[in-house]
Amino acid sequence: MDFTEKYPLGSRPSIHFLPYLIFISYIVSLIGAFTTVELLHRRVSGTGWRSWVQLLACSVSFGLVAIWCMHFVGNRAIVLGDGEEEIQLYYNSTFTAVSAILPIVVIFLGFSVADRFYRGSRGSSTRHAALLICGVLSGAAVTEMHYLGNQGTTNYRLKPSWEFIVGAASIAVVACVISFGLFFHWSGHWMNNIWRRFIVACVLAVAVSGMHWTASAGTTYELKGYHNGPGQEKNINLIIAVCLCLGACSVCFALGFLKQLHQRKLKDRAQHVVLAVATFDGEGRILVNQAGLLPCQTITRQFIQKTFDDDFSTSHLVFQWIFRISRYWGGIIDLIPAMREHLHSTGHFQVHSPVIRSASQAGSPPGPEDISIGYSATFRQLFCVAAHDIAKSLDTRLQDLGSLYEDVLTTGTLLTQTPWKDTHGTKNIVAANVANISGDIEAGIANPILFGKGQLLVLTRKVATEESNRLQNAGYRFAHLDQISDPLARSMQVSRDDLYRLVGRLQSFCERETRVPTQGIYLTSFLLQPSPSMKGLDVIVPRNAPDQLPMVKLTSNGLAPAQVKILSYFNGLTLDGCMVRIDQLSGLSARDDIFLEKFRHTIHELLKTVNEPALRRATFSSQQLDITPVTTRQNDAITATVFAFCGIKEVNDRSLQSNDMQYVPLSFFQCFQRTYPGCPDHAIFAQKNHREFSTIFSSFEIDTPTSSADFGRKWPTLWSFVKSPSTSEITVNNDSSSERGLVKIGKCASIDSNNNNSSHPFGIMVSQDITISEDHKGGSQLELSELGVRSEASVADREQQTMADKLMTITTSFHGRR
Incomplete structure (x- = not known):
C-alpha cells in the first residue's frame, strides 16, 4: 500500500517511543545541567565583564545543551506510524535557530537576578523574590523552547492540550526553583561540594525532561505534508545536539582537571x-x-x-x-x-x-x-x-x-600528622603532638615549626x-x-x-587597642630571660598586650620633689629590699608615711600582676622614664612616666607562673615601640629604606656586564627605571646573613634627582653631605626629595631610644655591679 493512502493528509499517525533514546535525552540534559552548575559554582561574582561572560556561559550551557539538545534528542525518540521516512518529524532551520537563542536570553536574565541575590547582603524577602524570578524565568525558558521548537516542524501541525501545557510549565518552574534554591543555599553556606552540585544538576535535568515528556504526552500530531528529501535530514539536529553534548563533557572534564590542579x-x-x-x-x-x-x-x-x-x-x-x-x-x-x-x-x-x-x-x-x-x-x-x-x-x-x-x-x-597508637591501643598520637611533647630537650621547649611545611x-x-x-x-x-x-x-x-x-x-x-597610659606615675617590671641556645633575650609582657610592659599605677599626678627624693633611697635595692627599706623609713612624717604605704601597696599589686619569683630579686631604678609618647588629636603629647624593677632570670628557668604573661623577644619588643602612630622613627626608617634600595637598584644596573643594546633587550623594564646615573664608587653590603643589619650599606652612588622625584607620600628632605658607612669614614652626595614629614635629617640622625633601650641600659648597669 502506498504511504499516501496509508497516511492521508490530516490524519494522525500512531505514536510510539524508543526507550533508549528517552534515557539518552535525560543524560544529555544532565550533562548540560551539570556543566551549568559547575560554571555557576566557579563564577566570579561582581559587576565586571568577567562576571557577565561567565553568566553568559552558564546561560549557553543550560539553554543550548540542557534544553535545546535534550529537546531534539528526545524528539528523535518519537516514531510516527510504522517508521516511514516520509512521515517522520522534520524541522525548519529558522525556527530551530530561534528556539536555540531565545532561551539563552531568558535564562541570562534569570541568572543576572540570581547573581545579585547571591552576592548581595539584602533582606530575606528580596532574596526570596530574586530566587523566585530566577526559577520562573528558567522554567519559562524550558517551556517556550519546547513549544517554539515544535512550531518549527515542517510536515505536522502540532495541537497541544492546555492542561498539559500548564502541567509541563509547572513542573519546569517548580523544579528550577527547587534546584536553584538548593544551589544558592548550599553555596551561601560553603557546603556546595560536588555531590550536592550533582543533586542540583539532577533536579534541573528533571525539570527539562519532565516538562518535555509531559508536554509531548499532551500533544497530537496532524499530518500536513510529506517529506520528499533524504531521510537523513531528520538526524541533523541530533548530530548537532550530540556534538554540543560532547563539548559540554569536555568542559566538565576541563573544570575537573582545573579543580584538581587548584587543589x-x-x-x-x-x-x-x-x-x-x-x-x-x-x-x-x-x-x-x-x-x-x-x-x-x-x-x-x-x-x-x-x-x-x-x-x-x-x-x-x-x-x-x-x-x-x-x-x-x-x-x-x-x-x-x-x-x-x-x-x-x-x-x-x-x-x-x-x-x-x-x-x-x-x-x-x-x-x-x-x-x-x-x-x-x-x-x-x-x-x-x-x-x-x-x-x-x-x-x-x-x-x-x-x-x-x-x-x-x-x-x-596536617601533611605530617602520622597517627600512631600508644601501647594500650586506646589513644591516637600524631607527629605534631610528639613534637610538642619532646621539643628541644636542651632548651626545655618544643619547636613545632620543625614539623610544619x-x-x-x-x-x-x-x-x-x-x-x-x-x-x-x-x-x-x-x-x-x-x-x-x-x-x-x-x-x-x-x-x-x-x-x-x-x-x-x-x-x-x-x-586590640593600644593601651598606652595617658598620664600618671607607674611601677613596671622589666624581667629578661636568656632565650634558648643563648640566641638573645626575651622580655616578660602581658599576653593580651605584648607591646607593653606590665604596669601598675602609683599616682595619678606627678611626684613632688620630696617624693622623688624618697624613691631615690630605694635605688639599687631588690624588691624584697625595698619592702624592708619601707619599714625602715616609716615614721618620718604623716605625708611621707602615706606615700610609702602607697608605694608598698603598688609593689604588692605589681607582684600579683607578674607573679614571678624573679621579680623579688629584681632591682629598683629611681630613674624616671617617659612612656612612649602618643600624640592626641589636639597634638598634645602624652607623657606618663614609670619607675622600673629590672632583673634577669636564670638561664634554665623558662617557666612562667602566670598564664597571663608570655615571653617576647627583646628586639621585637623594641620594634613594637617604634611603630606607634606618629612615631618620628617612621621618617628615619623610610629614609634608610630609600637609601638602601636605591643603592641596590643602581648597583644592579652598573654591575650587569652587558652592552646598552643587550641591556635594553634583556631587561627593558629595568632600563625604564634607571637611566645610566653617574656614580662614584659603589659597594653593596653582602648581607649574607639574615641576622645582619637590614640597612647596612657601604658607599652609595649619587642618585639622579629626576629619577627619585616621584610623588613620595612622606617627606624628609635630605640635601646635604651624608656618611653612609658604619665607620663614618666614607661619604658621598645623596639627594632624596620629599621623603616624609617636612623636616630635615641626615643619615647621622639615629632612631630615638625607646623605653626598652633605656631599661636595658639600666639593667646591664645593675648586673655589672654584681
Missing part, C-alpha cells in the same frame, strides 16, 4: 611562605573569596636560612622590618614599582604569577650565590610586591591593607560597613568561621581546631 596548588602553597589578608567586619565575620579562602599571595617557596637554627620568627630582623613597614606603608610604597622591576630583572619574580590564587611560581628560592648578594633584601622586596598585588586585587590602597600580625604562623602541619604572614584589619559593602560588591564575601572552616583548613593544611585558634588570635589582634 594541588593549595597543598603546595601550604608549604610556602605566604602572605594573606584577614579582614573582619563589625559582626566578626572574615573576608573570603568565592571558594571560601583568604585573599593571599605566595611570597617565596622557602625562606632561605643561613644556618640550621636561623628560624624565620619574630626575633628575626627581616620579620621585624616587614612588621614595621606594614605600619607605615608610606615609607616604601613609591619604591614598589622599582622593586617589581628589579625582581623581574633578577629572575626572582615571575610576571604571570596569579594574584589571588596559589602563586607557586612566584619567588622561587635562590641558590647559595643569590644568598651572598643579599637574600634578605630580596625577600623584603617580594613581601612588598605581594602586598601590593593583594591590595590591587581588593581594589584598595596599600596603606589600608592592614598591619602584620605579631607572629609567623605555621601551615602544612609552610609559614603564613597575615595582614589584619577591621573594616566599617561602607568598606565591607564595597568589598562584597567587588566579588568577595564575609563569612562566619563555621561556614568556611573546612575549605580554609584544607587550603592551609591545618586541623580545624588549629584554624579556630588561629583566626581567634587574628581577630583579637585586629581589635
Whole structure:
C-alpha cells in the first residue's frame, strides 16, 4: 500500500517511543545541567565583564545543551506510524535557530537576578523574590523552547492540550526553583561540594525532561505534508545536539582537571611562605573569596636560612622590618614599582604569577650565590610586591591593607600528622603532638615549626560597613568561621581546631587597642630571660598586650620633689629590699608615711600582676622614664612616666607562673615601640629604606656586564627605571646573613634627582653631605626629595631610644655591679 493512502493528509499517525533514546535525552540534559552548575559554582561574582561572560556561559550551557539538545534528542525518540521516512518529524532551520537563542536570553536574565541575590547582603524577602524570578524565568525558558521548537516542524501541525501545557510549565518552574534554591543555599553556606552540585544538576535535568515528556504526552500530531528529501535530514539536529553534548563533557572534564590542579596548588602553597589578608567586619565575620579562602599571595617557596637554627620568627630582623613597614606603608610604597622591576630583572619574580590564587611560581628560592648578594633584601622586596598585588586585587590602597600580625604562623602541619597508637591501643598520637611533647630537650621547649611545611604572614584589619559593602560588591564575601572552616583548613593544611585558634588570635589582634597610659606615675617590671641556645633575650609582657610592659599605677599626678627624693633611697635595692627599706623609713612624717604605704601597696599589686619569683630579686631604678609618647588629636603629647624593677632570670628557668604573661623577644619588643602612630622613627626608617634600595637598584644596573643594546633587550623594564646615573664608587653590603643589619650599606652612588622625584607620600628632605658607612669614614652626595614629614635629617640622625633601650641600659648597669 502506498504511504499516501496509508497516511492521508490530516490524519494522525500512531505514536510510539524508543526507550533508549528517552534515557539518552535525560543524560544529555544532565550533562548540560551539570556543566551549568559547575560554571555557576566557579563564577566570579561582581559587576565586571568577567562576571557577565561567565553568566553568559552558564546561560549557553543550560539553554543550548540542557534544553535545546535534550529537546531534539528526545524528539528523535518519537516514531510516527510504522517508521516511514516520509512521515517522520522534520524541522525548519529558522525556527530551530530561534528556539536555540531565545532561551539563552531568558535564562541570562534569570541568572543576572540570581547573581545579585547571591552576592548581595539584602533582606530575606528580596532574596526570596530574586530566587523566585530566577526559577520562573528558567522554567519559562524550558517551556517556550519546547513549544517554539515544535512550531518549527515542517510536515505536522502540532495541537497541544492546555492542561498539559500548564502541567509541563509547572513542573519546569517548580523544579528550577527547587534546584536553584538548593544551589544558592548550599553555596551561601560553603557546603556546595560536588555531590550536592550533582543533586542540583539532577533536579534541573528533571525539570527539562519532565516538562518535555509531559508536554509531548499532551500533544497530537496532524499530518500536513510529506517529506520528499533524504531521510537523513531528520538526524541533523541530533548530530548537532550530540556534538554540543560532547563539548559540554569536555568542559566538565576541563573544570575537573582545573579543580584538581587548584587543589594541588593549595597543598603546595601550604608549604610556602605566604602572605594573606584577614579582614573582619563589625559582626566578626572574615573576608573570603568565592571558594571560601583568604585573599593571599605566595611570597617565596622557602625562606632561605643561613644556618640550621636561623628560624624565620619574630626575633628575626627581616620579620621585624616587614612588621614595621606594614605600619607605615608610606615609607616604601613609591619604591614598589622599582622593586617589581628589579625582581623581574633578577629572575626572582615571575610576571604571570596569579594574584589571588596559589602563586607557586612566584619567588622561587635562590641558590647559595643569590644568598651572598643579599637574600634578605630580596625577600623584603617580594613581601612588598605581594602586598601590593593583594591590595590591587581588593581594589584598595596599600596603606589600608592592614598591619602584620605579631607572629609567623605555621601551615602544612596536617601533611605530617602520622597517627600512631600508644601501647594500650586506646589513644591516637600524631607527629605534631610528639613534637610538642619532646621539643628541644636542651632548651626545655618544643619547636613545632620543625614539623610544619609552610609559614603564613597575615595582614589584619577591621573594616566599617561602607568598606565591607564595597568589598562584597567587588566579588568577595564575609563569612562566619563555621561556614568556611573546612575549605580554609584544607587550603592551609591545618586541623580545624588549629584554624579556630588561629583566626581567634587574628581577630583579637585586629581589635586590640593600644593601651598606652595617658598620664600618671607607674611601677613596671622589666624581667629578661636568656632565650634558648643563648640566641638573645626575651622580655616578660602581658599576653593580651605584648607591646607593653606590665604596669601598675602609683599616682595619678606627678611626684613632688620630696617624693622623688624618697624613691631615690630605694635605688639599687631588690624588691624584697625595698619592702624592708619601707619599714625602715616609716615614721618620718604623716605625708611621707602615706606615700610609702602607697608605694608598698603598688609593689604588692605589681607582684600579683607578674607573679614571678624573679621579680623579688629584681632591682629598683629611681630613674624616671617617659612612656612612649602618643600624640592626641589636639597634638598634645602624652607623657606618663614609670619607675622600673629590672632583673634577669636564670638561664634554665623558662617557666612562667602566670598564664597571663608570655615571653617576647627583646628586639621585637623594641620594634613594637617604634611603630606607634606618629612615631618620628617612621621618617628615619623610610629614609634608610630609600637609601638602601636605591643603592641596590643602581648597583644592579652598573654591575650587569652587558652592552646598552643587550641591556635594553634583556631587561627593558629595568632600563625604564634607571637611566645610566653617574656614580662614584659603589659597594653593596653582602648581607649574607639574615641576622645582619637590614640597612647596612657601604658607599652609595649619587642618585639622579629626576629619577627619585616621584610623588613620595612622606617627606624628609635630605640635601646635604651624608656618611653612609658604619665607620663614618666614607661619604658621598645623596639627594632624596620629599621623603616624609617636612623636616630635615641626615643619615647621622639615629632612631630615638625607646623605653626598652633605656631599661636595658639600666639593667646591664645593675648586673655589672654584681
